[in-house]
Amino acid sequence: MRSRYDQVMSLSLRRGFLFPSAEIYGGLAGFYDYGHLGAMMKRKWEDLWTDYFLSLDDNYYLIDTTSILPYKGLKASGHVDHFTDVMLTCSKCGESYKAELLLEDLTEKSVEAMTLEEIRTFISTADVSCPECGGKFADPSQFNMMFPVAIGTAGKDKGFLRPETAQGAYLNFKREYEALRRKLPMGLAIIGRAFRNEISPRQGTYRMREFLQAELQIFFNPKTFEDRIPREETANDVLRIATAEGKRKNQIDEVKVSEIVDEGVLPLFFAHHIALVQRFYHKELGIPTEKLRLAELSEEERAFYNKIHYDIEVDLESLGGWREVAGVHYRSDHDLTGHEKGSNERMSVMDGGERIIPHVLELSFGIDRTLWAMLDILYTVGERTVLRLPPRIAPISVGVFPLVNKAGLPEKAREVYRVLRRSFDAFYDDAGSIGRRYARMDEIGTPFCVTIDHQSLESDDVTVRERDSTDQVRISIDDLRTVLNSLLTGVTKFEELK
Amino acid sequence: MRSRYDQVMSLSLRRGFLFPSAEIYGGLAGFYDYGHLGAMMKRKWEDLWTDYFLSLDDNYYLIDTTSILPYKGLKASGHVDHFTDVMLTCSKCGESYKAELLLEDLTEKSVEAMTLEEIRTFISTADVSCPECGGKFADPSQFNMMFPVAIGTAGKDKGFLRPETAQGAYLNFKREYEALRRKLPMGLAIIGRAFRNEISPRQGTYRMREFLQAELQIFFNPKTFEDRIPREETANDVLRIATAEGKRKNQIDEVKVSEIVDEGVLPLFFAHHIALVQRFYHKELGIPTEKLRLAELSEEERAFYNKIHYDIEVDLESLGGWREVAGVHYRSDHDLTGHEKGSNERMSVMDGGERIIPHVLELSFGIDRTLWAMLDILYTVGERTVLRLPPRIAPISVGVFPLVNKAGLPEKAREVYRVLRRSFDAFYDDAGSIGRRYARMDEIGTPFCVTIDHQSLESDDVTVRERDSTDQVRISIDDLRTVLNSLLTGVTKFEELK
Numbered sequence: 001m002r003s004r005y006d007q008v009m010s011l012s013l014r015r016g017f018l019f020p021s022a023e024i025y026g027g028l029a030g031f032y033d034y035g036h037l038g039a040m041m042k043r044k045w046e047d048l049w050t051d052y053f054l055s056l057d058d059n060y061y062l063i064d065t066t067s068i069l070p071y072k073g074l075k076a077s078g079h080v081d082h083f084t085d086v087m088l089t090c091s092k093c094g095e096s097y098k099a100e101l102l103l104e105d106l107t108e109k110s111v112e113a114m115t116l117e118e119i120r121t122f123i124s125t126a127d128v129s130c131p132e133c134g135g136k137f138a139d140p141s142q143f144n145m146m147f148p149v150a151i152g153t154a155g156k157d158k159g160f161l162r163p164e165t166a167q168g169a170y171l172n173f174k175r176e177y178e179a180l181r182r183k184l185p186m187g188l189a190i191i192g193r194a195f196r197n198e199i200s201p202r203q204g205t206y207r208m209r210e211f212l213q214a215e216l217q218i219f220f221n222p223k224t225f226e227d228r229i230p231r232e233e234t235a236n237d238v239l240r241i242a243t244a245e246g247k248r249k250n251q252i253d254e255v256k257v258s259e260i261v262d263e264g265v266l267p268l269f270f271a272h273h274i275a276l277v278q279r280f281y282h283k284e285l286g287i288p289t290e291k292l293r294l295a296e297l298s299e300e301e302r303a304f305y306n307k308i309h310y311d312i313e314v315d316l317e318s319l320g321g322w323r324e325v326a327g328v329h330y331r332s333d334h335d336l337t338g339h340e341k342g343s344n345e346r347m348s349v350m351d352g353g354e355r356i357i358p359h360v361l362e363l364s365f366g367i368d369r370t371l372w373a374m375l376d377i378l379y380t381v382g383e384r385t386v387l388r389l390p391p392r393i394a395p396i397s398v399g400v401f402p403l404v405n406k407a408g409l410p411e412k413a414r415e416v417y418r419v420l421r422r423s424f425d426a427f428y429d430d431a432g433s434i435g436r437r438y439a440r441m442d443e444i445g446t447p448f449c450v451t452i453d454h455q456s457l458e459s460d461d462v463t464v465r466e467r468d469s470t471d472q473v474r475i476s477i478d479d480l481r482t483v484l485n486s487l488l489t490g491v492t493k494f495e496e497l498k
Numbered sequence: 499m500r501s502r503y504d505q506v507m508s509l510s511l512r513r514g515f516l517f518p519s520a521e522i523y524g525g526l527a528g529f530y531d532y533g534h535l536g537a538m539m540k541r542k543w544e545d546l547w548t549d550y551f552l553s554l555d556d557n558y559y560l561i562d563t564t565s566i567l568p569y570k571g572l573k574a575s576g577h578v579d580h581f582t583d584v585m586l587t588c589s590k591c592g593e594s595y596k597a598e599l600l601l602e603d604l605t606e607k608s609v610e611a612m613t614l615e616e617i618r619t620f621i622s623t624a625d626v627s628c629p630e631c632g633g634k635f636a637d638p639s640q641f642n643m644m645f646p647v648a649i650g651t652a653g654k655d656k657g658f659l660r661p662e663t664a665q666g667a668y669l670n671f672k673r674e675y676e677a678l679r680r681k682l683p684m685g686l687a688i689i690g691r692a693f694r695n696e697i698s699p700r701q702g703t704y705r706m707r708e709f710l711q712a713e714l715q716i717f718f719n720p721k722t723f724e725d726r727i728p729r730e731e732t733a734n735d736v737l738r739i740a741t742a743e744g745k746r747k748n749q750i751d752e753v754k755v756s757e758i759v760d761e762g763v764l765p766l767f768f769a770h771h772i773a774l775v776q777r778f779y780h781k782e783l784g785i786p787t788e789k790l791r792l793a794e795l796s797e798e799e800r801a802f803y804n805k806i807h808y809d810i811e812v813d814l815e816s817l818g819g820w821r822e823v824a825g826v827h828y829r830s831d832h833d834l835t836g837h838e839k840g841s842n843e844r845m846s847v848m849d850g851g852e853r854i855i856p857h858v859l860e861l862s863f864g865i866d867r868t869l870w871a872m873l874d875i876l877y878t879v880g881e882r883t884v885l886r887l888p889p890r891i892a893p894i895s896v897g898v899f900p901l902v903n904k905a906g907l908p909e910k911a912r913e914v915y916r917v918l919r920r921s922f923d924a925f926y927d928d929a930g931s932i933g934r935r936y937a938r939m940d941e942i943g944t945p946f947c948v949t950i951d952h953q954s955l956e957s958d959d960v961t962v963r964e965r966d967s968t969d970q971v972r973i974s975i976d977d978l979r980t981v982l983n984s985l986l987t988g989v990t991k992f993e994e995l996k
Contacts (some may be wrong), residue, residue, distance in 0.1 A: 022570075023670075025570040025840070031566060033563040035677055040559075064536070065519065096650075172531055175521065177532060181929075299861070343522040
């Protein structure tokens with residue numbers, strides 16, 4: 001049997017979820033394109049994400065900012081100096097490796113928290129050599145992962161492709177604070193591409209050089225933010241926490257939000273938001289609870305700008321275990337303070353009678369990773385091959401088929417299709433047996449199919465079939481749009497129609 | 499009085515449509531960010547564009563592809579060799595200029611169609627000198643406008659930021675042709691960022707180094723495509739054509755689609771599609787007919803890959819006249835043939851019993867330019883300052899106000915707001931007089947405002963005010979959502995409610 005990874009990749013390539021970028025030229029390691037089904041799924045995911053997270057506060061908004069940023073801004077943010085990976089280069093064949101990944105593979109030990117000096121000592125004592133040619137490694141070096149871009153005819157203006165969307169929100173903080181009439185908390189979200197020159201891109205869309213992020217930066221006054229948190233909303237949510245130590249033992253602690261806050265382990269505002277993110281993955285995206293955990297990052301593991309950092313991880317068979325898909329980061333006033341120093345523009349604001357530099361809570365989502373996780377977990381290959389995507393995320397919402405290609409059924413089916421496609425992503429199919437057509441829709445996650453049969457011509461009704469149960473009900477054509485709309489938005493459950 | 503450009507820019511900066519990118523670091527020439535209102539307007543524009551153009555055929559789909567493309571692909575497409583501008587560099591101060599723009603400014607003559615040699619002769623006879631320092635120009639040179647990107651630790655893989663989204667569609671043609679079950683015509687649309695290292699970025703968002711495109715590539719069989727065009731649909735549309743000669747004389751010919759086709763000036767498939775694009779700008783985006791023209795590009799003006807090329811131009815006061823916002827390009831089989839040669843992958847397909855390389859019709863839209871054009875044309879500054887955006891594109895769909903901040907009105911208004919925001923982009927405002935609140939909504943194009951007054955508490959109804967007429971009607975709170983929905987989608991006109 002094919003591996004889970006191959007199953008998901010095969011579905012992606014055959015049906016048009018994902019393709020290696022520039023594949024006809026042999027591709028580029030670390031780059032993937034979205035085919036038509038992937039692009040539809042992605043856009044729906046983005047709409048859902050926006051609805052869910054921007055509705056947390058009236059003062060949260062989407063903005064959209066450039067991919068190219070100037071040197072100065074990324075110097076001030078710390079990325080020019082610190083956004084590096086330790087690289088090992090073979091002195092024989094010249095192949096380069098990301099030290100962290102290579103050493104974990106070869107020695108099963110984590111070097112994530114080690115300094116350059118410690119890694120040097122480690123490789124000499126552990127006696128590792130190049131997996132390609134067996135050669136010895138040169139001294140480890142720091143490699144900056146940003147892609148430089150020279151701007152202007154003489155390339156005088158130095159810039160970089162942004163390594164995260166977040167910086168766009170910090171750079172526009174002042175302008176938006178004015179445009180939004182000086183209120184905290186203020187949320188600025190960006191959905192867009194980010195770029196990292198990964199030393200070792202691998203595992204499909206998991207570690208890419210160009211990738212999609214959805215990030216919400218919440219700017220707040222640390223003295224008053226907690227008062228605004230609707231604590232009763234998540235108090236009883238059970239967080240599935242893997243502490244820095246728990247991760248090593250593969251142990252998950254289930255703790256209520258109210259408990260973890262009362263015990264002083266996490267501040268309320270942080271616990272509340274990780275609960276919301278966990279809920280998003282479970283309830284909105286359909287990831288089973290047991291496949292989700294909130295992984296704490298220790299001080300050594302955290303990025304240089306994070307004060308508290310939890311990753312949302314999903315247990316993925318295709319990638320061999322727990323993988324980060326999102327993160328919640330308390331960045332304190334690191335970012336705005338850095339930009340105040342770098343730009344000499346005042347970032348502090350008056351709030352509650354005091355001049356403060358707002359703190360930042362970042363909710364950061366890897367879109368590609370999350371979509372991959374959904375394909376991995378919700379795709380069942382077997383007697384029936386079904387992709388159990390939540391209806392709101394399914395690329396095609398409804399398939400429309402004539403039962404047979406004669407006796408006026410195709411004409412009637414086309415008519416129904418033309419009406420439905422005005423409101424839904426509908427797909428018309430009359431090729432092959434009805435069973436094959438259902439199977440094709442099941443495989444790409446289409447939640448409902450409408451079939452026009454002989455009876456339809458007399459009684460003006462159709463069969464609606466639900467993907468997961470394969471149950472069918474008869475619905476009048478006049479009601480079809482309304483019924484499908486209630487089903488797709490979750491207002492009505494399919495069972496209620498029977 | 500302020501210039502139109504300054505009026506639009508001031509609106510953009512104050513209210514959050516557009517900000518210079520990385521402004522706190524002095525900005526980068528040719529880069530702009532979208533603030534919260536601009537980002538909302540942009541996303542709605544994208545949804546409208548997608549609905550309008552992808553509904554032209556069941557086999558048209560959105561895909562999403564990477565910004566970084568490999569050298570080989572852009573070599574094969576011709577961009578490495580031909581995507582150049584002629585540059586003039588001052589031998590005294592070193593300043594560089596785009597020859598076409600500088601010479602047009604200085605001599606009012608177009609050099610667009612000249613070769614490098616001809617430009618050299620022209621500058622020596624016309625006796626032009628550097629506007630910065632008066633120095634002489636060195637020999638003109640070709641400057642490639644793509645941004646190179648070095649990929650991998652040693653930068654071994656050479657790539658570029660894509661100069662147009664189009665290439666992503668050509669590179670995925672084969673995969674999508676299979677996934678979409680081998681049918682022509684097939685349409686692949688991409689909405690995303692493209693990058694050009696412009697020698698002289700200028701005029702706000704008009705000539706940017708990083709910009710947004712929405713492009714639809716229609717792959718078709720030239721022998722059979724015309725049979726599928728619903729010719730009666732656009733036969734009577736009046737095209738406003740400026741021929742290559744007409745442009746010089748500032749003359750527009752009004753010609754029906756059926757006439758221009760019958761006269762053999764344009765093939766049906768081309769005339770039909772420019773009619774659809776003209777209609778999109780007029781009917782969907784609200785640009786008055788007299789501000790629109792379809793400008794023919796002569797053989798010398800066209801890009802190297804276009805066989806027929808018309809630009810959609812809008813007459814913009816802020817930018818001093820007719821400016822290109824979109825283009826319709828018949829690229830023939832140039833692109834797929836080039837990639838077949840470059841990649842050695844077969845791009846031909848079986849269609850109608852014959853092996854053919856599909857031809858391409860490209861509908862290409864500059865999103866930033868189009869949004870700027872809408873702000874320019876639809877913004878009226880005066881006694882009443884109003885942005886007359888079509889309701890579907892307005893960033894905020896409905897404002898909700900309590901008439902006064904007492905007697906239970908804010909509570910009731912909040913209640914109405916909470917219901918409306920689930921379905922619409924609603925904005926709650928209780929600051930300042932009701933007149934000021936209306937004015938703030940008028941200025942950003944909010945088509946409808948809902949006011950809760952004392953009577954609302956008794957009879958459970960509210961006042962709905964229309965932006966353009968300032969007329970008001972009384973609507974019961976129970977019906978409000980349905981009524982607003984009909985108004986915003988254009989099903990109901992406001993007059994009908996009176």
